[in-house]
Amino acid sequence: MLFPADSVCVAKKRNRMGIIELRAQLQQGHVSALELTNQYLERIQEVDPKVHAFLEITAERARFDASRIDELRSKGVLLPPLAGIPIAIKDNICTKGIRTTCSSRMLEAFIPPYESTVTEKLWKAGAILLGKTNLDEFAMGSSTETSAFGATANPWNLTRVPGGSSGGSAAAVASEECVASLGSDTGGSIRQPAAFCGLVGLKPTYGRVSRWGLVAFASSLDQIGSFTHTVADAAELLHVIAGEDYKDATCLKVSVPNYQSILQKSISGLRIGLIKECFDPNGLDPQVASAVNKAASHLESLGCELVEISCPQFNYGIATYYIIAPSEASANLARYDGMKYGYRAEGVENLATITSQSRAQGFGSEVQRRILIGTYALSAGYVDAYYKKAQQVRTLIRRDFDAAFAKVDVLLTPTVPSTAFLAGAHTDDPLQMYLSDLLTIPANLAGLPAINIPCGFDDTGLPIGMQLIGNVLEESRILQVAHHYEVTTNIMSSKL
Numbered sequence: 001m002l003f004p005a006d007s008v009c010v011a012k013k014r015n016r017m018g019i020i021e022l023r024a025q026l027q028q029g030h031v032s033a034l035e036l037t038n039q040y041l042e043r044i045q046e047v048d049p050k051v052h053a054f055l056e057i058t059a060e061r062a063r064f065d066a067s068r069i070d071e072l073r074s075k076g077v078l079l080p081p082l083a084g085i086p087i088a089i090k091d092n093i094c095t096k097g098i099r100t101t102c103s104s105r106m107l108e109a110f111i112p113p114y115e116s117t118v119t120e121k122l123w124k125a126g127a128i129l130l131g132k133t134n135l136d137e138f139a140m141g142s143s144t145e146t147s148a149f150g151a152t153a154n155p156w157n158l159t160r161v162p163g164g165s166s167g168g169s170a171a172a173v174a175s176e177e178c179v180a181s182l183g184s185d186t187g188g189s190i191r192q193p194a195a196f197c198g199l200v201g202l203k204p205t206y207g208r209v210s211r212w213g214l215v216a217f218a219s220s221l222d223q224i225g226s227f228t229h230t231v232a233d234a235a236e237l238l239h240v241i242a243g244e245d246y247k248d249a250t251c252l253k254v255s256v257p258n259y260q261s262i263l264q265k266s267i268s269g270l271r272i273g274l275i276k277e278c279f280d281p282n283g284l285d286p287q288v289a290s291a292v293n294k295a296a297s298h299l300e301s302l303g304c305e306l307v308e309i310s311c312p313q314f315n316y317g318i319a320t321y322y323i324i325a326p327s328e329a330s331a332n333l334a335r336y337d338g339m340k341y342g343y344r345a346e347g348v349e350n351l352a353t354i355t356s357q358s359r360a361q362g363f364g365s366e367v368q369r370r371i372l373i374g375t376y377a378l379s380a381g382y383v384d385a386y387y388k389k390a391q392q393v394r395t396l397i398r399r400d401f402d403a404a405f406a407k408v409d410v411l412l413t414p415t416v417p418s419t420a421f422l423a424g425a426h427t428d429d430p431l432q433m434y435l436s437d438l439l440t441i442p443a444n445l446a447g448l449p450a451i452n453i454p455c456g457f458d459d460t461g462l463p464i465g466m467q468l469i470g471n472v473l474e475e476s477r478i479l480q481v482a483h484h485y486e487v488t489t490n491i492m493s494s495k496l
């Protein structure tokens, strides 16, 4: 049952201000960076008690940085592209001197002694940090309900989940508590919450953006990306955070294009592949299917050619991911031993018990489940049957994409099979929860860039999202198609 809209909906449907509009306002002196920061901090005070997007609010630092930008502006100094833009960061991205918890008791008191590469780039570009946002513990989940510090609500309907694991970052932008935010995406954790919260959510190519300072979950899949109101804002942020980094050996040494200038280019003649396995009515909400089909027809009316594509191995995506991701997680999380840093159980004396008790008390049940699955899949006698087999299937999924991109320029699918589900609906049923990653996981397994763009609302007023997947390093292509779709449909403002 739905409650009256006003009591459950705090998503702002009017005057949604993005980076580009606000930058113009700041440059023209219509608002100062400090005034803007204060407006957002007030908005956080007003709505965050209901939404709980933030784990930590860095008000003092934000005001200090904003005042400095105003001071520099008043002296006529040429300012960097994000000067004075208030943003939020998922709490698994390290911020020097600011607690970074991964929403886990294990890291409840962890204050990183170093800055992640992405945040360092943002501060250099003049962005203002408003705070750190909630997530599923260690980014494992699809609803932000496995956070050790309480769940986040969906701003469109507070009885619903915002998606996950970057639910706090998505909810913060959707409820106008910040202009944009960063999240991380291992199996869909940016695109799925973006779909549930009516936002643009971009997961770049694996290696496009440095992972230095992102707390590792599954290192061959993790990638940092953004939540924004518009595609142009996503292009803007990607331009700032992308690029090579000697601190991350998997970060690609390729130049960063000017994404903004590519957005306007005509999309006429582009071939868009509809992956037929992703439109399988089994488990796909008919309202989602219809909105995405309508969006495909709209792209056709803009001059794109629609091509049906088959990617038969996609059906193995979830099974493959839920071997590979937990295996890597079990290795990555071995460092939390109660000795070097992180939570340490009290009242235990010998070494082995300190480690086992600290891990038993410091990790929540979903994290423990992943560690157990991963340790099993990697153990002698099982590694060939599980982990190695999963890696082979991963190659087959990658080949499906290669075959598809020989025929088309971008691929189009729904982002999630449903709209945002009710809080608590899947908390006792991990398999049901895992199914919400069905359509996002293949892009992670193949390392490809993918974006969620809002493409409608269901009959209860919840946003629906579609996903565009591009070939390796073809962020420009998906941004370009998404931008044309966005500006010619105005889906989000038609909800006024």
Ligand code: GLN
Pocket (backbone or CB within 6 Å): 139, 140, 141, 142, 164, 165, 184, 185, 186, 187, 188, 189, 190, 217, 325, 437
């Ligand atoms: N929901 C997926 C999982 O639980 C994806 C998480 C993510 O992308 N961080 O593993």
